[in-house]
Every structure is written in structure tokens, then in C-alpha cells.
Amino acid sequence: MPSGDRLGAHDILAAQPEDLVSRLLQEKVIVLQEVRREGPLSGAVISSYVVFDRPVERVYRLLAQSARQTEFRPELTSIETVEHGRYGPIDLQRLKILFQRYQYRLEYRLFPGVRRIEWQLDERFENDLAKVSGMWELFSMDDEHTLGRSGTSIDVGPAVPGFLQDWITRKNLPGTMERVRLWVNSNGKYRP
Numbered sequence: 001m002p003s004g005d006r007l008g009a010h011d012i013l014a015a016q017p018e019d020l021v022s023r024l025l026q027e028k029v030i031v032l033q034e035v036r037r038e039g040p041l042s043g044a045v046i047s048s049y050v051v052f053d054r055p056v057e058r059v060y061r062l063l064a065q066s067a068r069q070t071e072f073r074p075e076l077t078s079i080e081t082v083e084h085g086r087y088g089p090i091d092l093q094r095l096k097i098l099f100q101r102y103q104y105r106l107e108y109r110l111f112p113g114v115r116r117i118e119w120q121l122d123e124r125f126e127n128d129l130a131k132v133s134g135m136w137e138l139f140s141m142d143d144e145h146t147l148g149r150s151g152t153s154i155d156v157g158p159a160v161p162g163f164l165q166d167w168i169t170r171k172n173l174p175g176t177m178e179r180v181r182l183w184v185n186s187n188g189k190y191r192p
Helices: 009-014 018-027 056-063 066-071 162-171 173-185
Strands: 029-036 043-052 076-084 089-097 100-111 116-121 131-142 145-155
Touching: 009 131, 009 145, 018 029, 018 043, 029 173, 043 173, 056 131, 056 145, 056 173, 066 076, 066 089
Parallel strands: none
Antiparallel strands: 029 043, 043 145, 076 089, 089 100, 100 116, 116 131, 131 145
């Protein structure tokens, strides 16, 4: 379980290159590809920074509602909560990309005390994707703004063409992060 001792939004931003922070404050969404050597998100990871125009507790409450992702992710055809685990829901997600359909189960771990949300494939079930894991960390910038830091690692596996892997991760993610920002800023009312 994550510790309550952690950095604040200003610490996170101070540790980033000045040009990245400047772009983030202007554009509100920055997506970066990186390789991590260790930890739950090891391997090729897509990291995102998002500035939300809502207080941190509101942002957390919205993002913790995992079954609402179809409201800002049009590639998801459905989400069904199939179980409530120890730390959060287990959702069956169905995804359509071009003419292909995939389904997989994600196990969520919610940590409201530190405003962190984690997810990974529930390996008790057969999933059409080989690996999915990720997290959101939320940091208060001021009374009305939240810095969100997200990391996602996806491996679609050998049965899925390589161009789909690229689309799911690198090409689709910037648009997804912008839609989630608009969705949160609208208090869950925005629809693409």
C-alpha cells in the first residue's frame, strides 16, 4: 500500500525540465514515453501529466469511478464491474479497435488517503491482452487545480498486430488524456 509520505505538486514540477513544465502549464496535457527498469510499471511506459481545473478530492472521486471510463474512452464498448476486490473493483472491459474486439479484466486498487489509483490485469482470468498496468497519482496545486501524474504499460501480446500496440499506447493516449481532462473539468458531463 502506498505511503502517506509523498511529494506535492510543486515538488513534482520542480523536478521536471523547465520546458516540459512550461508546455504542461500551457497545454494542460503532456504525454511522454519512457523505459523503467523496476517497479510495478517496469518496461515501456507511457507517462502523462495532466492539469485539471478541479480540486484534488473531486478529481480523485471522479477517476475512482472506473466503470465510467466509457464516457471519455470511445474505444471501450463496455465496462462491467464483475467483482469487488479487497482494494477496489474488478472490471471486465471490452475494447474495439478497427474490426477487432478484445476483452480483459482489470483489478483496481484505490488509495483515497494518498489519492492514488492503480490497475493491472486480473490474472485469474484469460485476457485478450498480455499485460496492462497503470496508475494515477493526484497532487493539489491550489484550491481549484490538481496535477495528475499517470503511467501506463500495455503489452497486447503476440496475437495482436504490432500497429495495434502502437495505436493503443503511443497514438491513442494523448487524445485519451485530453478527453479525461475535459471529462473531469466538466464534473463528468463531457462526452466526446
